[in-house]
Each structure stands twice: as structure tokens, then as C-alpha cells.
Amino acid sequence: MEPEQVPPAPRRPRTEARDLERYAALFAVRTRQMRSSAMRNMMSIATRPEVISLAGGLPDTSTFPVDLFEEIASGIAADGLAGALQYGPTEGLDGLREAIPEVMAREGTGAEPEDVTVTTGGQQALDLVTRALVDPGDVLICDAPTYPGALPTFAAYQADVIQVECDSEGMKTDLLEQTLTELEAGGKRPKFIYSVPTFQNPGGMTLSLERRRQMVEIARRFEILVVEDNPYGLLRFEGDPLPSLYSIDGGGFVVYVGTFSKIVAAGLRLGWVVAPPPVRQKIVLGKQAADLCTSNLVQEFALRFLRSGLFDEYVDGLREVYRSRRDAMLGAIAEYFPHGADWSRPEGGLFVWATLPGVIDTGDLLAKALGENVAFVPGAEAFVDGRGTNSMRLNFSGVAEERIIEGVRRIGRLADRMLGLYETIANTAELPLPDGAAEAKRRQAG
Amino acid sequence: MRVALLSGGISLERSVSLQSGRRVADSLRQLGHEVVRIDPGPGLVADLTEASPEAAFIALHGRDGEDGTVQGLLELSDIPFTGPGVAACRLSSDKGLAKHVFGMEGVPTPAWFPVTEAAIRDYGAAAGLPAAVDRLGLPLVVKPASQGSALGLTVVTDPADLPAAVVTALSYGPSALLEEWVDGRELAVSVIGGGALPVIEAIPTERPTYDFEARYEIGATRFETPARLSEADRTAVERVALAACDALGCLDLARVDMLLADDGPRVIEVDPVPGLTETSLLPQAAEAAGLSFDALVDRILGLATGPDA
Numbered sequence: 001m002e003p004e005q006v007p008p009a010p011r012r013p014r015t016e017a018r019d020l021e022r023y024a025a026l027f028a029v030r031t032r033q034m035r036s037s038a039m040r041n042m043m044s045i046a047t048r049p050e051v052i053s054l055a056g057g058l059p060d061t062s063t064f065p066v067d068l069f070e071e072i073a074s075g076i077a078a079d080g081l082a083g084a085l086q087y088g089p090t091e092g093l094d095g096l097r098e099a100i101p102e103v104m105a106r107e108g109t110g111a112e113p114e115d116v117t118v119t120t121g122g123q124q125a126l127d128l129v130t131r132a133l134v135d136p137g138d139v140l141i142c143d144a145p146t147y148p149g150a151l152p153t154f155a156a157y158q159a160d161v162i163q164v165e166c167d168s169e170g171m172k173t174d175l176l177e178q179t180l181t182e183l184e185a186g187g188k189r190p191k192f193i194y195s196v197p198t199f200q201n202p203g204g205m206t207l208s209l210e211r212r213r214q215m216v217e218i219a220r221r222f223e224i225l226v227v228e229d230n231p232y233g234l235l236r237f238e239g240d241p242l243p244s245l246y247s248i249d250g251g252g253f254v255v256y257v258g259t260f261s262k263i264v265a266a267g268l269r270l271g272w273v274v275a276p277p278p279v280r281q282k283i284v285l286g287k288q289a290a291d292l293c294t295s296n297l298v299q300e301f302a303l304r305f306l307r308s309g310l311f312d313e314y315v316d317g318l319r320e321v322y323r324s325r326r327d328a329m330l331g332a333i334a335e336y337f338p339h340g341a342d343w344s345r346p347e348g349g350l351f352v353w354a355t356l357p358g359v360i361d362t363g364d365l366l367a368k369a370l371g372e373n374v375a376f377v378p379g380a381e382a383f384v385d386g387r388g389t390n391s392m393r394l395n396f397s398g399v400a401e402e403r404i405i406e407g408v409r410r411i412g413r414l415a416d417r418m419l420g421l422y423e424t425i426a427n428t429a430e431l432p433l434p435d436g437a438a439e440a441k442r443r444q445a446g
Numbered sequence: 447m448r449v450a451l452l453s454g455g456i457s458l459e460r461s462v463s464l465q466s467g468r469r470v471a472d473s474l475r476q477l478g479h480e481v482v483r484i485d486p487g488p489g490l491v492a493d494l495t496e497a498s499p500e501a502a503f504i505a506l507h508g509r510d511g512e513d514g515t516v517q518g519l520l521e522l523s524d525i526p527f528t529g530p531g532v533a534a535c536r537l538s539s540d541k542g543l544a545k546h547v548f549g550m551e552g553v554p555t556p557a558w559f560p561v562t563e564a565a566i567r568d569y570g571a572a573a574g575l576p577a578a579v580d581r582l583g584l585p586l587v588v589k590p591a592s593q594g595s596a597l598g599l600t601v602v603t604d605p606a607d608l609p610a611a612v613v614t615a616l617s618y619g620p621s622a623l624l625e626e627w628v629d630g631r632e633l634a635v636s637v638i639g640g641g642a643l644p645v646i647e648a649i650p651t652e653r654p655t656y657d658f659e660a661r662y663e664i665g666a667t668r669f670e671t672p673a674r675l676s677e678a679d680r681t682a683v684e685r686v687a688l689a690a691c692d693a694l695g696c697l698d699l700a701r702v703d704m705l706l707a708d709d710g711p712r713v714i715e716v717d718p719v720p721g722l723t724e725t726s727l728l729p730q731a732a733e734a735a736g737l738s739f740d741a742l743v744d745r746i747l748g749l750a751t752g753p754d755a
Contacts, residue, residue: 044461048487359610364617367458369598418613421563427607428572 006409009401030136030158044376055375056071057201057350058091058398059262063317065310080300088296089236090288092118092272095164096299099306100272104258106312107233110245111274111417117283119429120269120294122231122259125283126153129179129192129227129255129273132282134159139183139190143171145353145382145391146227146317147201159386170207171195173214180222192225193254197245199232199349202393203381206347209242217248225279229257232349234315237323239347251276262350262397263315268298311391322350323396328401329394338419348399356378356415359422362392368414374407448480449747450499450525454485457508458597458618460578464721473743476502486516494523499659501751502527503743504719512719513539513592523650528750530718532698540622542591544694548713549753551693554686554714555627557582560591563616566739578624579605587625590618599625602629620637628712630705633673633686636720636731637740639749642684647673662749669727671734679706685713694718698749701728 012332018235046053064418077083091097093248096118101111119125134140136158142150144163155163176193183190193215207215216431218224228245246256251274287293301395305311329352333343343354358360362378369375379391392411451474453467454460465484467690474481482497484490486506495503502525506516514535520527530538535639537543548555559578565571565576579586588611597678615622636643647670675683687702691712694700701720704711722743732742 044457044464045456048456050488359613361610361614361617364598364614368617370458418617419618421566422609422613424566425572425575425612428566428570429575429609 005367010034011069021381025177026350026379030156034057042308044262044369047399049375051370051373051375052399052403052410053133053375054394054396054399054404054407054411055377056398057262057395060318060321060397061183061265063321064265064314068305068308068310072301072308075296075304076300083087084297084300086296088293088299088356090284090293090296091116092116093296093299093303096303096306099303100258100274101264103234103306104244104256104274105312105337106143107230107241108246109256111246111251114275115251115280116339117273117275117279118294118299119271119273119287120291121231121266121269123149123153123291124287124294125271125273126150126227126229127156127255128283128286129257129279130154130157130159131290133191133225134278138193139188140191140194141179142194143178143196143200143203144385145202145379145388145393146194147196147375148381148393151381151384154194154396159191163387164384166200166205168201168205170197170200170203170211171215173211173240174216176215177218180218180224184222189222192227193219194229195231195245196231198230198242199235199346199351201231201349202351202377202379203353204344204346204349204351206242212242212245212248215397216245216254217251219247224253226254227257228254228319230258231262234263234361235319235322235350236348237326243415246274253277256320263307263318264302264311268302270294270298270302287436296306318441319348322348325396325399325401325404327398328404331407332405333394333412338412338416340419341415350395350396353379354392354394356392359388360390360415360418362388362390365392365415365418368418372414374409447501448481448482448497448499449474449479449748450484450497450502451505452484452486452492452502452511452728452734453489453653453693454551455506455511455516456487456504457511462721462723463505463507463511465724466726467508469503469724469739470503470722470743472741474747476740477747479747486511487593490516491519491523491731494519494525496578498524501525501747503747504528504597505722507721512717513647520578526750526752528746529699530694533696535718537698538700538716540591540621541589541715544716545623547693548690553690553713554710556587556628559624561612561624562621563618564620565611571605572609572612575608575624576605579608582624582626587623587627588612588615589623589625590615591621591623592634592684598622608630628705630709630712631673632709633704633706633711635683635702635704636728637687637691637697637700637702638686638728638732639699642687643673643728643737644672644734645680645683646671646727646734648727657703663736669730671730675706679711681697683711686713691714699746 046055081096097116100116104111124158132152135158138159140154140159140161142163144165164171164179196269199206226245246254256274260268273283340357341354342354377393381390382388451467453463455463471481471483482499484493502520504527512535514532517532517535538549540575542560545555585603586602587601598615602608602611615665632648634646649668651668668731690702691697691700694716696718701717703714705714721730728738
């Protein structure tokens with residue numbers, strides 16, 4: 001039944017200047033750390049269709065089989081509708097909690113269904129873990145660079161984030177140990193280490209086996225948790241899989257966060273967290289407060305998909321698509337990026353991390369790139385401490401190969417132009433130069 | 447009246463423009479107008495033809511919306527539009543051109559030197575930078591000629607940082623300015639229909655410079671409306687603001703950003719399409735003058751369509 005006429009929406013009360021001050025007094029202190037940035041304002045252009053966006057972390061959803069979708073949806077309608085439309089247990093549906101360890105087993109990680117909590121995306125798992133563990137001012141350790149989307153979560157709980165440098169083998173565990181020792185000497189014990197060890201976002205690198213063992217050992221010794229975020233582990237194009245931190249540790253100090261976003265569909269908003277029972281209980285209490293439960297309909301959909309026997313085939317297909325997109329991107333970067341650039345060569349996942357000569361600010365480069373309808377994530381977004389200004393994250397999963405190549409070509413050309421301009425100014429104007437640039441100038445002259 | 451509301455667009459200030467647009471659409475409907483929202487892109491001309499509006503309300507910021515491009519298209523389509531005309535927009539949106547005009551018309555503005563990518567590349571213009579530094583002194587401001595927000599602006603205190611600052615500024619447009627640093631109070635004067643609205647002072651609460659974040663964040667800058675000024679200062683500030691608008695040809699609508707130094711006001715820039723978001727200065731100034739947002743929108747539209755409309 002429809003009303004004959006939709007009544008007009010109530011007019012929002014006017015927010016004039018003096019009202020704004022009134023709101024300002026109402027905002028929680030933690031919202032001061034939650035601010036939109038110039039970059040995010042600029043990025044609002046990136047959603048336009050003419051823009052080649054290498055910025056998002058979008059999985060390719062175009063290959064999901066339509067007939068299978070219809071089959072699952074009709075199946076739910078035929079024999080599971082009432083349940084799918086109902087509230088469910090906060091921990092998640094039993095069937096899915098049993099199926100999730102089977103997904104994890106494909107990477108060799110064992111987990112007990114009762115330790116699994118289903119969440120609304122991996123992002124909620126991060127939020128719930130932080131909510132359960134972090135008081136304002138608590139220290140968290142994470143990768144440098146780190147997943148940019150984790151930082152607003154940490155900021156919302158007013159965590160004090162310390163980033164530990166990574167190289168091509170992931171977080172440098174000697175620096176991690178040193179950082180923890182210094183913090184301990186200062187009477188501070190971080191609550192957890194947050195890391196994406198496999199095909200890291202944004203860095204693209206993978207934590208080596210030796211460092212995995214060291215990270216777990218260090219966490220145990222300092223008695224702090226590791227939050228292992230593993231959205232991409234199954235998207236390995238080459239090389240041998242490495243054991244997860246969770247499996248090395250055996251579930252004592254490692255909390256494992258997984259998601260179906262990159263291996264089934266991001267639109268499901270479906271993830272999970274596996275945690276030691278005392279931590280799990282707090283997570284479940286937090287989830288009750290946040291949203292009571294994750295959508296039964298979505299859980300039912302994912303469960304039936306996993307049980308259809310077509311999951312592995314689907315992931316194999318994604319892997320093929322992403323592998324050739326990665327190859328296209330790496331080839332284009334090698335061809336078009338300026339001399340002096342360096343970049344990761346990920347064995348899987350969604351991202352390449354590229355670093356340009358230090359005089360290029362990738363925030364400025366983004367402004368130029370948006371002018372030519374290309375977008376990426378400037379490196380500074382992956383740091384809390386002002387590093388990363390000459391780096392960028394490039395996504396290859398969500399864009400077709402020809403567009404990846406064209407996008408990288410445009411970025412490379414613009415970077416070349418900026419570098420050329422810098423060198424022209426630095427070489428023409430008799431100005432004292434910063435150390436790095438002076439050295440580069442000498443090298444060039446020599 | 448059937449009004450095409452132009453907001454969004456492809457500039458770096460797209461999200462700000464969309465915010466302005468939402469507010470304006472609401473007011474236009476409240477005023478009894480029929481609103482057709484248009485997000486200018488490759489289909490703009492077709493969208494305008496299809497909408498066939500009696501007037502266009504421009505709530506665009508940044509490239510294309512303020513530099514006369516869209517205004518030129520509307521002129522061509524014979525659609526009356528809000529705000530200044532093509533020439534005034536072109537002059538105002540290039541801070542270098544505007545400063546030339548100020549120089550000719552005796553409007554005080556900080557000393558400056560232009561620098562363009564082409565001049566550096568083709569004529570070795572960078573060789574002139576040390577002389578510019580000598581004459582302007584340090585610190586100095588390097589900024590794009592065409593950006594209204596503080597995007598791309600650097601305050602240079604060490605000459606070694608100058609090349610990077612110039613490259614940054616030139617990332618936001620083909621030309622940039624080196625400008626003398628003026629220590630003074632940050633004032634904004636909104637001008638509508640040839641008259642000045644109450645002067646606003648922007649007082650940063652958290653950051654040293656009034657940057658992009660502060661400009662669009664609630665609580666990051668404190669605004670004092672009307673600014674606490676002596677009668678003599680207020681008169682001088684208003685006079686200079688109106689002179690700046692008169693020089694550029696945008697007395698109908700503009701926001702003039704100024705610095706009030708010990709020896710008088712200097713015009714930093716004139717924005718011919720001032721923001722209309724919740725934190726924008728024009729609506730705040732209008733409110734201080736007793737003009738509600740609806741009344742402000744009505745006035746702006748009225749100036750575009752004339753008394754008979």
C-alpha cells in the first residue's frame with residue numbers, strides 16, 4: 001500500500017553561524033581527531049566515471065556468476081527466508097562460524113568455530129577490537145605505512161599510534177622490539193600491534209617467515225596482542241603461502257581478522273574475528289552495543305555460496321584477473337615512472353606502493369593527476385607522523401588493464417614534469433638547497 | 447521561477463560546492479522556485495538545454511566555476527546567472543591578473559612576483575627567484591594564482607625550500623605567485639549589490655595558518671562577526687574592499703579576503719563565487735546584517751534576474 005501523496009520532508013533546521021558554535025560544544029572530544037582532509041575533499045572528484053581511479057581498494061565484482069547469485073537467492077527464498085529475515089545470534093550464525101575455519105584452512109590456519117565472531121566487514125572487527133582494548137591515550141603499534149582505513153578507527157578511540165618502519169619483508173622486528181623496550185622503559189605498555197602481514201595494504205609487501213616468528217615471540221614476551229588483519233591472503237599469485245601469525249601463535253596472543261570483501265564481495269559487508277575467549281567475550285559485548293548482529297540474510301548468502309562448491313573456482317578466477325592486472329601495472333610503472341622511483345612487487349593482494357624522488361609531494365601530484373582524470377592514494381594517508389609524502393598507493397584490482405596502463409602513464413608523465421621543473425629551478429636559481437637536493441645536483445653534474 | 451542550480455563540477459573543491467548546492471537548493475524551493483540541479487560535466491550544455499531554466503544559480507567553486515568558463519557558456523545560452531560576469535570572474539580568479547588591476551587602480555595588495563611554469567621552462571625565469579626573495583624578504587608566501595582555498599600554499603622561511611614550494615604551487619595551476627608576507631589580522635568582507643556586509647575576522651584556534659582544513663571544519667577557526675575594529679579601520683577596510691570589487695567588476699557579489707596590517711589593509715584575493723556552506727563566510731556576514739540564508743539566496747538571484755523578474 002502506498003500513501004496517495006508522499007508528505008514533504010520536514011525542513012532541516014537552519015544551521016546559522018551561531019548555531020554552529022552550539023553544536024561545537026556538543027561534539028565529543030574524540031571527534032577533534034576525526035577530521036576530513038584536503039585529500040579527501042579532492043578525492044570527491046575521483047568517483048566521477050571519467051576518472052581512472054587507482055585509489056580505492058575495490059575488488060572486481062563483475063565476475064560474480066549471475067546465475068549462481070539467482071540460485072542462492074531463490075534457495076534462501078524457498079527454504080530459509082523466515083530465518084534470513086530474522087535477528088540472529090551476536091556471534092553469527094552457527095553454520096557460517098563452522099564454515100569460516102574451512103576458509104582459513106585453505107591458507108593452513110586452524111581455528112575453532114566457537115572462537116569465531118562474525119562481523120559487519122573486517123572494518124567492524126577492527127573497530128570492535130579497538131573498542132574492547134583501547135582507552136584514550138593508550139599506545140598502539142602498527143606498520144609504517146599502515147592501512148589508511150585503520151587510522152580513523154584508532155583515532156576514534158583516541159589511541160596514540162606509533163608506526164614501525166617496514167621494508168620489503170614487512171615490519172622490521174628489530175625496530176619493533178626496540179620500540180617496545182623504549183616504551184616499557186617509559187612505563188608504557190601498548191595494547192596491541194596491528195599489522196597486515198600478507199600483501200600489505202598499502203605497501204604490497206609480505207612479512208617474511210622469520211619475522212612472523214619473531215613478531216609472535218616478541219608479542220608473547222611483552223604480553224601484548226597482535227591484531228593480524230588478513231583480507232588478501234587467499235589472493236596469492238605466486239610463491240608459497242606463509243603461515244599466519246595466528247597459526248604460529250596458536251591463538252594465545254594473536255587476534256585474527258578476516259573478511260569476505262576481497263574473496264567474495266565487498267558489498268556483503270561480511271568479515272570475522274577470531275580471538276582468545278576472554279577477548280572474544282568483550283568483542284561480542286561490543287558488537288551487541290554496535291549492531292546486535294550482522295545481517296542474517298548476508299550470512300546465509302555467504303554460507304550457501306561457500307557450500308555451493310564454487311567458492312574455490314571463484315577465487316581462482318579473481319586471482320587470474322588480479323595477476324594480469326598486477327602485471328599490467330608493474331609493466332606500466334617500469335615503463336612510465338621517472339628515474340629514481342622505487343616500487344613494491346606484490347606476490348598477491350590488491351596494491352602496489354610506489355615511492356618517487358623525495359622532492360615530489362604526492363599530494364601535489366594528486367592535484368595534477370585529478371586534473372587529468374587519474375586518482376591514487378597519496379602516501380601521507382598511510383602515516384600519522386608526516387612520513388610518506390613522496391609515496392603513493394596504487395590499486396590494480398578494480399580497474400581494467402588498459403585503464404591501469406593509461407592511468408600509470410599519466411601519473412608518470414606528470415611526475416616527470418614536476419621533477420623536471422624542480423631540477424630546472426634548483427639548477428637555475430642560485431639558492432641554498434636542502435641536503436638531499438644538493439647531493440642529487442652534484443650527482444647529476446658528476 | 448525555474449532555476450538551474452549548478453553545483454559539483456570537476457574542480458578540487460567539488461565537495462565544498464556540493465555542500466553549498468544542497469543548502470541553496472533547499473532555500474530556492476522554500477522561496478517557491480522550481481529547482482533543476484545540474485552537476486556540470488561533459489553534458490553541461492545538453493543538461494542546460496534540457497532544463498531550459500529562466501535563471502542559473504552558480505554554486506561552483508574552483509576551476510571552471512569561478513574562472514568564467516561556465517559563465518561564458520551561460521552567456522552564450524542567454525541564461526541570466528548569479529554573481530559577476532565572465533570578465534570579472536576571469537580577472538578575480540587569477541590572483542596575478544587581479545593584482546595587476548589593483549596596481550593600476552591603487553588598491554593596496556602585498557608586493558609580489560609572478561612565476562609560471564612556461565617562463566621557468568622556456569625563459570629560465572628561475573634565475574630571477576633570488577632577486578625576488580631579496581625584494582620580498584623572508585618569510586614569503588608561495589601560492590597558485592588560481593586556487594581560492596589554501597591548497598598549494600606554502601610559507602617559505604628558508605630559501606632552500608623555495609624550489610619545492612614553487613613546484614607545489616604550480617601543481618595547482620600553470621601560474622603562481624611569490625608574495626610578501628604581511629603580518630596582520632585576517633578579515634573577510636562580503637560585498638553584495640555594491641554594499642559591504644559586516645566584516646568578519648578569522649581567528650585560527652588550532653593551526654598557525656588559515657588553511658584548507660580550517661576553512662571547512664567546524665571549530666578549527668573562530669570567526670568574529672562583526673570583527674572588532676575601530677571606526678577608522680572599519681571604514682578603511684570597507685572602502686578598500688569595495689574599491690577592489692569595483693576594480694575587478696564584481697560589485698554585485700564577491701568576498702574580499704584581506705589582511706589588516708598596522709599601516710592599513712591589503713587585499714589578498716577576491717572570490718567572485720563565495721562559498722555558501724554552513725561554515726562559509728558570506729552567509730555568516732549576511733546573518734550579521736539581519737539577512738537570513740533564504741533572504742540572501744533571494745537577493746543573489748534577484749541581482750541576476752533584475753527587478754522585473
